[in-house]
Amino acid sequence: MNEIHISVRALVEYVFRAGSIDSRFRTAAAMTEGTKAHQAIQKTYKELDQKEVLVKTVIEYNNLSFLIEGRCDGLILSEEQIYIDEIKSTAGDISLIGEDTHPVHWAQAKCYAYMIAKERELDEIGVQLTYVSVQSGEQVRFRKSCSAKDLQSFMGELVQAYTPYAEVRTKHHTQRNKSMAELSFPFETYREGQRKLAGTVYKTITEKADLFAQASTGIGKTISTTFPAIKAMGEGKLQRIFYLTAKTITRTAAEETFSFMEKKGLCLNTVTITAKDKVCLKEETRCQKDYCEFANGYYDRINGAVLDIISNESLLTASVIEKYSIKHKVCPFEFSLDLAYIADAIICDYNYVFDPRVSLKRFFDDQNKHSVLLIDEAHNLVDRSRSMFSAELIKSDFLQLKREFKAGSTLIFEHAKKVNDSFIAFRKQCENQAVKMEDSPAEFIHLLERFIADAEKELMMGSQSQLLLDCYFSAQAFVKMSKLYDERYVTTIETEKSEVLIKLLCLDPSFLLKQVKKSYRSVIHFSATLSPLPFYMNMLGGKSDDFKIKIPSPFAKENLQVYIQPISTKYHDRERSKQPIVSMLNQLLTERSGNYLIFFPSYVYMKEVYESYIQQNLHIKTLIQHSQMTEQEREAFLAEFKENSSKTLIGFAVMGGIFSEGIDLKGDRLNGVIVVGVGLPQIGFERNIMKDYFQKTGKNGFDYAYVFPGMNKVLQAGGRLIRSEDDTGTIVLVDDRFLSGKYQALLPYEWSDFVILR
Known part of the structure; x- marks a missing residue:
């Protein structure tokens, strides 16, 4: 008999989940708030009462043995009848909660009641739901008395409803383990x-x-x-x-x-999670039940959709998930998340x-x-x-929010005004230059916390303001990151005209x-x-x-010819570097026709060299990367690199961009790569802060902030060339710094036998 381990909560949520996805506003109390609310209720228990009681039971059904476990919040023993107490905290309006508002909560409590009644051989047991507001501490209680016989029937129905899914999963695990062994x-x-x-x-x-x-x-x-x-x-x-x-x-x-x-x-079972915007089946990504039929009633249909897809598919890619999403009318993104938990x-x-x-x-x-x-x-x-570990806010959002609520909620208007006033004070502090502060902006964060609390109330009351919702989530993210703030962070303030940007900048993510x-x-x-x-x-x-x-590389070193053109590509030398680069390209493509990629440290530099090149070489087919290319445009760009082509093709691209990593142009699809510059990030305010930080921690700050990240882009770009045992090709490194000891030490062994172009 196959054993199924499942928690009470997972069982009842699977069987009883229902309703729609609606992301206009859903709030959930922080875990600490929920815990405090639970503890406040449990402190009122009498001496005989128990809290956090571990319970479990075994139910056999259809050759499956279900081991069901859980932890009930309270066991009230001090009254004439024993009661199970299930405590739920809420950030919403507690007066809106009725006895039958949440069937899943009753189901969870009845599971615990069944286990206690069975263990203590009770004919009848009480079930109590206690709701508590995390804001006010106000409580609402509902009670029922259940017979052991009714609870046994209820548990049987629960297990019966879960069994088709359990059988599919059990069969899969048996086949999976056998296939892995073989x-x-x-x-x-x-x-x-x-x-x-x-x-x-x-x-x-x-x-x-x-x-x-x-x-x-x-x-x-x-x-x-x-x-x-x-x-x-x-x-x-x-x-x-x-x-x-x-x-x-x-x-x-x-x-x-x-x-x-x-x-x-x-x-x-393999599932791919793809970004919501990319898989959304609607014109706009609005997860609202009155706009999207895939969100409306999602939880009513999701169990059937999951059971169907895992019964018939194993590799759950975006296209497979989309097919079943349309069939069952469920949101493909949320569907992929639900599938992730069983994959x-x-x-x-x-x-x-x-x-x-x-x-x-x-x-x-x-x-x-x-x-x-x-x-x-x-x-x-x-x-x-x-x-990921940084967060930022901009002034204009709160100025606009202040204007929007001038004739509306007084509280939101006042909060938006205070936050906007803080931004104005930051701007005065900057005096038209970027500013770094070592400490977290405590007073500003306190303002945001008060804004969040009242914005939440406004949204709970049904506010339809998208700007308020956006500011609420942005402020929440900022406050959340402030809890991680330590010596690895700095606060930066930057201004441009009337705009102000404040950022909690994570300099060193290693600890997190x-x-x-x-x-x-x-x-x-x-x-x-x-x-x-x-x-x-x-x-x-x-x-x-x-x-x-x-x-090390498994491919013969002789498959690769490496050249270095020692000219300066530093920012102040770029204008006079253009013609030598064009001349090098002309010579290279005259001697070696084929498909080439040339990578630059910036779009501006790339476009300048591209324009100079095409003026002299109208007969050569060229491609150029542009920012914000769609996936179709990227695929079309790469499709031009054809095998055994009789014509020369050169693609102009940017280091660190979409064509410098991950692409696989095997064989004659790519004959050479030219890398212009050593890839250093642009000298700037944030990078210099990183440099100073790492210098203070005993590292070489310039290397950590500039050299190592830059050379990684060089290595990635060059790595596009040799992808298999049969690939051959040419790499040209354009920069005189490639001849210095520091940069030589960072080049792969396979690139060490280079020829200097004069």
């Missing part, structure tokens, strides 16, 4: 270095450790990390795999890898794990302890996490990353460009005992 490495042979990487990943997971792996482009990092994780899952070491990516193109590579293993016999593997952006504002909060620490994070292109996580990662069994960081490794280990919250591995 799965062999899905290629005929390992590439050089691939077995070593896969073995190290497996050892890392087995020993509950973390790994930093630098593995050259083309080695097959995706299969070398997912395959050992799957084998570890098959042995019971893992329950879930998170494959984290920074870009759509690497997400696609992960999907293709899981699909390939599925064709080799793997049975695995064996989740492919998603970094932010679903690391961003405190949007992370998958329904996963608990005990689940994460049985999960592995596979962080693809981990070098990207440095700047991405710095952004470490806090998130420690709840997982293992974390595997991998990239072709985790160089220099000490920098990335430091910035990504690595520990001294973490595993480290460097896998």
Whole structure:
């Protein structure tokens, strides 16, 4: 008999969830507020009463044994009849709660009542729901008396309703574990270095450790990390795999890898979470039940949709989820989140794990302890996490809010005015220049907290102001980040004309990353460009005992010809660098026709060289990247790089952009890469603050803020060229700094035999 472990809450929420998605305004008390409200009720219990009572029961049905567990808030023993007390805190208007407002709450309490009645052999037991306002402490109670016989029937109906889903999941787990045990490495042979990487990943997971792996482009990092994780899952070491990516193109590579293993016999439920705006089926992304039919009644239909898709599909990509979303009329984004909680593997952006504002909060620490994070292109996580842990607000939003509510809510008007006045004071403090403060702006944050409290009340009363909602969430995010503020943060204030921007800037995300990662069994960081490794280990919250591995390129060094053109591409020299670059291109393409990509440190520089080049070379086909390209435009750009083309093509692109990472132009689709400059970020206010911060902590501040992030872009751009054993090509590095010892030390070994162009 197969055993199903399930919590009372999960069981009743599955069976009883109903209603619509409506994101106009939904508030939830902070966990601490909810806990305090519960404790306030429990303190009123008498001496004989009990609180936080662990309960469990076993119910057998259809060859399944359901082990149902939970913790009831209170057991009232001091009255004539024993009562189960289920406490619920709310930030809403408590007077709107009626006896039958929340059937799921009654269901949860009745489950506890059944278990206590069975344990104590009671014929009858009382059930009490206690609602408490987190703002006022006001309470509302409802009571029922239930017979043991009725409770037994109720539990039977619950289990019966859950059984079809449980049977599908049980069948899947049996097939999954069998397929994992039988799965062999899905290629005929390992590439050089691939077995070593896969073995190290497996050892890392087995020993509950973390790994930093630098593995050259083309080695097959995706299969070398997912395959050992799957084998570890098959042995019971893992329950879930998170494959984290920074870009759509690497997400696609992960999907293709899981699909390939599925064709080799793997049975695995894999779900891809795609951004809401990209998968929304409506013209506007408005999750309102009176606008969107996919939001209206979502919870009435979601169980059927989940059961259908997991019964018939295993690789749940955006297109598969869309198909079933239309069939069952459910929101594809929320559908993907619901599927994530039952999936064996989740492919998603970094932010679903690391961003405190949007992370998958329904996963608990005990689940994460049985999960592995596979962080693809981990070098990207440095700047991405710095952004996730920062927050900003602008003056104009609150000025507009003040004007909007001048004739409306007095409280909102007054709060908006006070916040706007604070921005004016910040602007005077700046005197037309950016300002850095070491401390968190405590008084400003206090103003925001008062604004949030009253904005919440206004929104609860049905305000339709989109601006108020936006300001509410922005202020909430700002206050939330202020709770993380420590010596790794600074506050910056910048002005432009009448606009003022205040930012809580996270300079060093390593501590916060470490806090998130420690709840997982293992974390595997991998990239072709985790160089220099000490920098990335430091910035990504690595520990001294973490595993480290460097896998050199498996491809023959002779496949690559490297040239350095030693001219200055520094900002003040760019005008006179244009003609030497154009001349180099002319010579290169005369001697070696084919498909080329040339990368620049900025759009402006790229456009200037592009215009100079096409004036002299109208016969050469050119492409140029522009900002905000759609996915269709990106695909069209890459599609122009055809194999065995008789004509020369040169694509102009930006370092660190969409074409410098993750793209895979194998064979003759790409014959050469030219990298202009050493990729340093533009000298600026925030970067200089980072430089000073790291200098004070004993690091080389300029390297940490500028050199290492810049050279990573160079290595990523150059890595587009050699993707397989048969690929050959040419790399030209355009900058005299590439001949200095510092930059030479950061170049890959495969690039060390270079020729200097004169």
